Amino acid sequence: MKSIGIGCFNFGISKLVSTDIKVSEHVQNIKSSLEKIPSIGEIEIEFDDRFDDLITVPANNIGLKHNLVIPHIEFLRVEFSLHLPTRIQVSVLDESWAYERSGTEDFRVTLVSSFYGPVTFVESVGSAVKNDPSYSVRIVRAFLEAEFKKLEENVTFEYLGPSPFHANLFLTENTEKKGCAMIECEEIHARGYNDIIFKYDPEKFTSEQEIYEYFISEVDGELGLFYEIVRLKNRQNNAWRQISENVQSLKQVELGGLRWWSFLKKYKQLRNQRDIINELYQFKAENEGVRKQVQEWVDDAYSKQLAVYFEDYVRNNEAKFPSYPIDAISEWLRHNEARSIKYIELSIIFISSLFGGVIGSLLTILLQGRE
Template identity: 25%
Template structure:
């Protein structure tokens, strides 16, 4: 009877050519880049399909500032397919790179890294034999692999970029027990989750014949989770842009004296209106993305046998930037009202002064 127990770390790794490249050459470029790292072997890239890019759509308001600046957005990437490889990391490197406790996580020094692409984007699992502590090492394995690959990519001057979307490692230690002929009542596999103050401990039991079903559901859930993370990152960046506009408007009102008064007189109302427009557009963008994520999440739950990360996905879908946008909106409304009042006082004062001057001229002419 075949039995296998191993640690499973969760992450979101993406590999991208540094130069613009045709979709037909993408897989070849990734494989060549990975194989240029001496510790990487057994590279498999299969079933790539339907390449897309976040650069293709017309950018919404606020996105120009961060496009391509971080891992919220990927350049050309497939919406189907797999990148898998084995990386050998010696024990001394594991101890050096593992900031969780300077310990070896894989005694046989072997890690299998699998990134699956779907319509929501990529997600990654790192498989390795953690020995007697397999149930406690999944996240540490991801951390060691991530740090090792980042270091080796720099050393080898690899012609592809290694991008990571957080949380990577995901905040859970997963172990999988596969057993041929294992019978489970009411489900193709079972999940036991122990909540802890740190990383939750998740133990999965799965008949060997149901392994494909397990990974299909696991990757679908994780791909959607990391897409929600990236979407919330975009929303947060838009909100931060709006907040910077609000800060600039507040600073304008802190300029003292006649110089500050004149600046506010001519510029503050237009800036306040621009800020309000930014708030409205950011709210609309967030509302659209939230509605889309809620709809997709419901569809995903209905299609899966067992959801493992329902809590984490629910939190990510529900997260928003409403407080930050509300504060910026209040600043805009308050200072726009103040600017209007200052302008009215200026007009009234000017009219009074001009009226007095005209009266004085008339008196002189009457003499």
């Protein structure tokens, strides 16, 4: 039985790279960086050299931490073994029970680039049946993050939550029936993460490696879609957070009250309100477009019913796409805009009257002086 945890890791481009590089160069940089970590061995990296394109180096080292896959290398596969003694597992997570949950000191990490983005499989090699493979993802993630911070290389280690994916996967031989499908799965519900048992027909495969390759090819598309939805949700949340901060700054001005000496502040507020209203309309259009795109992806993925193992997870992820009070805030801003315009109009009338009175008085004094 193989125990497998799922995550979303990627190897990005560090700030040390200042010019655009080819895919093959970045792949070589990944290999060189991994080779400098003593605990890592058996490194195998594959990609389709027909797509050895030029990668545009991103500004400010953006990547998965900004919910973007940069670079997204088509057909990339990075695989390596990782030996982490118990003391290291305990230290990287600062949890004394680390080994008891991982059940092993040896891991096999496989990163594949699906259509939607990277998906990572962490196998707990030789672990006990009752181990926690999702916990192994945490250990591997924390270790790689710490090691890459020490390296001054052209590659960064990045990850996206949830890493681990909220389920434990087990791959085992189907001993109950012959002539079954190549792989079938059964989900066992638990208080924490559910266990998903994948059972394969041993008569349809020639080796354990072939079974594992087939398993990855069966599930990476669904898992890639799951993480792409996560990235889109995070980007939408970040954009909304910025709009919310701008709205809060307007509220602070409102708390100051309507005083005649606030004329310039109110004028600036009016301009800001109009900018935020434009941002809201842009955000609304983008949000509706993203929702529609996600719905189309999900419907397309499950309309063919080819490989359906994580449909509940993907659809729940889609269903939890956040909604935002766009219309309510737009209405408040328009109401506030009308108040600001009225305030400015009254201020102009007041100032005009004030200056008119002053000028009139001066003229009267001057005329009286001539008499």
